[in-house]
Amino acid sequence: xxxxxxxxxxxxxxxxxxxxxxxxxxxxxxxxxxxxxxxxxxxxxxxxxxxxxxxxxxxxxxxxxxxxxxxxxxxxxxxxxxxxxxxxxxxxxxxxxxxxxxxxxxxxxxxxxxxxxxxxxxxxxxxxxxxxxxxxxxxxxxxxxxxxxxxxxxxxxxxxxxxxxxxxxxxxxxxxxxxxxxxxxxxxxxxxxxxxxxxxxxxxxxxxxxxxxxxxxxxxxxxxxxxxxxxxxxxxxxxxxxxxxxxxxxxxxxxxxxxxxxxxxxxxxxxxxxxxxxxxxxxxxxxxxxxxxxxxxxxxxxxxxxxxx
Amino acid sequence: xxxxxxxxxxxxxxxxxxxxxxxxxxxxxxxxxxxxxxxxxxxxxxxxxxxxxxxxxxxxxxxxxxxxxxxxxxxxxxxxxxxxxxxxxxxxxxxxxxxxxxxxxxxxxxxxxxxxxxxxxxxxxxxxxxxxxxxxxxxxxxxxxxxxxxxxxxxxxxxxxxxxxxxxxxxxxxxxxxxxxxxxxxxxxxxxxxxxxxxxxxxxxxxxxxxxxxxxxxxxxxxxxxxxxxxxxxxxxxxxxxxxxxxxxxxxxxxxxxxxxxxxxxxxxxxxxxxxxxxxxxxxxxxxxxxxxxxxxxxxxxxxxxxxxxxxxxxxxxxxxxxxxxxxxxxxxxxxxxxxxxxxxxxxxxxxxxxxxx
Numbered sequence: 231x232x233x234x235x236x237x238x239x240x241x242x243x244x245x246x247x248x249x250x251x252x253x254x255x256x257x258x259x260x261x262x263x264x265x266x267x268x269x270x271x272x273x274x275x276x277x278x279x280x281x282x283x284x285x286x287x288x289x290x291x292x293x294x295x296x297x298x299x300x301x302x303x304x305x306x307x308x309x310x311x312x313x314x315x316x317x318x319x320x321x322x323x324x325x326x327x328x329x330x331x332x333x334x335x336x337x338x339x340x341x342x343x344x345x346x347x348x349x350x351x352x353x354x355x356x357x358x359x360x361x362x363x364x365x366x367x368x369x370x371x372x373x374x375x376x377x378x379x380x381x382x383x384x385x386x387x388x389x390x391x392x393x394x395x396x397x398x399x400x401x402x403x404x405x406x407x408x409x410x411x412x413x414x415x416x417x418x419x420x421x422x423x424x425x426x427x428x429x430x431x432x433x434x435x436x437x438x439x440x441x442x443x444x445x446x447x448x449x450x451x452x453x454x455x456x457x458x459x460x461x462x463x464x465x466x467x468x469x470x471x472x473x474x475x476x477x478x479x480x481x482x483x484x485x486x487x488x489x490x491x492x493x494x495x496x497x498x499x500x501x502x503x504x505x506x507x508x509x510x511x512x513x514x515x516x517x518x519x520x521x522x523x524x525x526x527x528x529x530x531x532x533x534x535x536x537x538x539x
Numbered sequence: 540x541x542x543x544x545x546x547x548x549x550x551x552x553x554x555x556x557x558x559x560x561x562x563x564x565x566x567x568x569x570x571x572x573x574x575x576x577x578x579x580x581x582x583x584x585x586x587x588x589x590x591x592x593x594x595x596x597x598x599x600x601x602x603x604x605x606x607x608x609x610x611x612x613x614x615x616x617x618x619x620x621x622x623x624x625x626x627x628x629x630x631x632x633x634x635x636x637x638x639x640x641x642x643x644x645x646x647x648x649x650x651x652x653x654x655x656x657x658x659x660x661x662x663x664x665x666x667x668x669x670x671x672x673x674x675x676x677x678x679x680x681x682x683x684x685x686x687x688x689x690x691x692x693x694x695x696x697x698x699x700x701x702x703x704x705x706x707x708x709x710x711x712x713x714x715x716x717x718x719x720x721x722x723x724x725x726x727x728x729x730x731x732x733x734x735x736x737x738x739x740x741x742x743x744x745x746x747x748x749x750x751x752x753x754x755x756x757x758x759x760x761x762x763x764x765x766x767x768x769x770x771x772x773x774x775x776x777x778x779x780x781x782x783x784x785x786x787x788x789x790x791x792x793x794x795x796x797x798x799x800x801x802x803x804x805x806x807x808x809x810x811x812x813x814x815x816x817x818x819x820x821x822x823x824x825x826x827x828x829x830x831x832x833x834x835x836x837x838x839x840x841x842x843x844x845x846x847x848x849x850x851x852x853x854x855x856x857x858x859x860x861x862x863x864x865x866x867x868x869x870x871x872x873x874x875x876x877x878x879x880x881x882x883x884x885x886x887x888x889x890x891x892x893x894x895x896x897x
Contacts (some may be wrong), residue, residue: 247739443738447734452730487728490743491749
């Protein structure tokens with residue numbers, strides 16, 4: 231046994247713990263970049279998880295299942311859009327309501343499916359490559375959603391900062407009045423961003439019900455939607471840092487469990503709250519240094535846009 | 540011991556809906572149940588719901604049972620009061636956190652009888668009941684001690700409360716009685732229910748050498764992980780073999796059916812008294828799921844012998860001699876821990892790794 235063999239299983243577990251956070255985080259990042267705060271991530275994840283699970287169970291097709299999860303998340307987000315963008319309801323209250331609604335709706339949808347096991351989403355297995363020591367299982371042995379999560383982060387990063395579409399999206403998020411006055415359809419752009427966020431949350435939820443713990447159980451996201459929201463603040467609205475943060479949040483949880491299992495004398499409660507402490511710390515730091523917020527935080531976040539004004 | 544942490548966000552809706560179901564039929568007696576989780580949790584609440592159904596089947600037209608699910612512990616008082624005011628004769632409140640609300644409402648409705656699960660406060664019209672799940676874990680410990688090859692048993696813990704510590708200790712004592720080389724590693728997840736985290740804890744324990752996973756949390760995720768990794772596991776609260784057909788050695792099953800039927804009968808014929816019941820294998824409150832076919836016959840025989848011994852009283856799980864984790868005496872030869880000590884148990888026995896969080 232070489233010295234680093236014990237690292238591989240830890241890294242593999244961290245990856246599965248981080249992936250749902252990456253999806254939900256990167257989706258909500260786009261939503262927030264357009265100037266909309268959707269606190270309904272947890273609800274959208276749950277509805278995505280149950281939709282993906284039911285589709286996988288009924289059709290046996292995981293590609294369809296992931297699609298259904300994305301669609302379900304997007305529909306939830308659309309609902310949020312109708313309320314906050316078209317009917318101009320308060321975003322915070324509506325987002326909270328969306329989470330409550332999602333918890334109930336997913337429970338209702340999943341009623342008949344509790345206790346039904348399914349096979350886990352299969353992992354990549356390239357003869358030769360996946361068997362390589364150390365990097366084999368980590369780089370070439372993941373399921374397709376893990377790879378997709380990295381692709382999405384790269385895509386969002388490129389889209390936001392290297393394309394005109396991204397520039398417009400950020401403009402809408404930073405000053406909807408200015409964007410509106412030069413003729414951009416603020417509401418339509420926000421609808422798209424919100425629905426993209428919903429679709430990603432849905433896939434994040436489906437990762438739980440299809441790959442992480444392949445089953446449906448009520449409330450199975452257990453607060454991951456809220457961690458994803460904290461993650462964006464932690465990342466100061468930068469896509470790359472969302473990825474880093476997700477792996478850090480996931481990593482702390484896993485290391486904490488390993489430390490306990492190894493009999494190390496660490497208070498598990500302290501380690502459990504570390505991610506949140508880190509978020510608060512970042513919040514304090516960025517509040518002190520205004521330029522850091524200005525650079526990446528969307529200025530219009532949470533503000534209602536009145537086109538007539 | 541905050542029993543179960545389901546969010547219960549729909550409790551208000553459930554309250555309205557559940558009580559409507561109660562109906563107003565005149566001649567029959569009404570028996571109510573308050574659940575902390577959804578009946579679809581496949582664990583704790585599900586087993587109470589089966590108990591309710593047993594009552595309904597037993598008494599047919601004579602009683603009308605109804606339930607309210609996903610009731611948050613913090614907002615349970617109005618739900619309980621509503622039931623009492625609606626003329627229910629007997630009300631089961633099935634979570635530790637319902638204790639004080641139950642007592643409070645019971646005071647206002649002296650004619651209504653209450654049964655509170657896992658609590659310790661009683662009144663003239665409030666009984667308490669719980670189950671000695673540790674007896675089941677003692678039987679499981681014998682199997683685990685025989686089946687482990689790595690001599691490391693992993694235990695996914697929820698909260699470091701006496702109920703959970705009892706289970707860990709009972710299992711450890713039993714496992715080491717048949718295999719003194721066994722050590723038990725515990726990973727606390729600080730939740731009753733988070734499939735992802737429970738699964739991660741199981742993975743961590745397996746990565747640290749455990750080849751049997753026990754759990755005192757509610758989701759079947761640890762069993763799924765065990766199945767996936769090719770190690771053994773033991774189901775919790777209900778038979779979870781569906782999730783781990785190869786890995787599940789057995790499961791510790793809560794069975795409230797007999798108790799609920801007996802108490803309803805007592806309430807109907809007027810013999811109901813306030814009591815404290817702590818039933819175990821003998822009472823049928825704790826059961827074991829069918830043993831895995833892969834367990835050798837002699838190990839099954841040992842498990843059955845242990846089960847029967849506990850039932851007839853010849854085997855006492857916490858009988859000495861055994862040491863505490865720090866090497867001091869836990870119980871001397873010929874002595875056993877009494878119920879008072881067990882109810883407040885806050886130390887590990889020898890053989891458990893790591894420090895018990897306080």
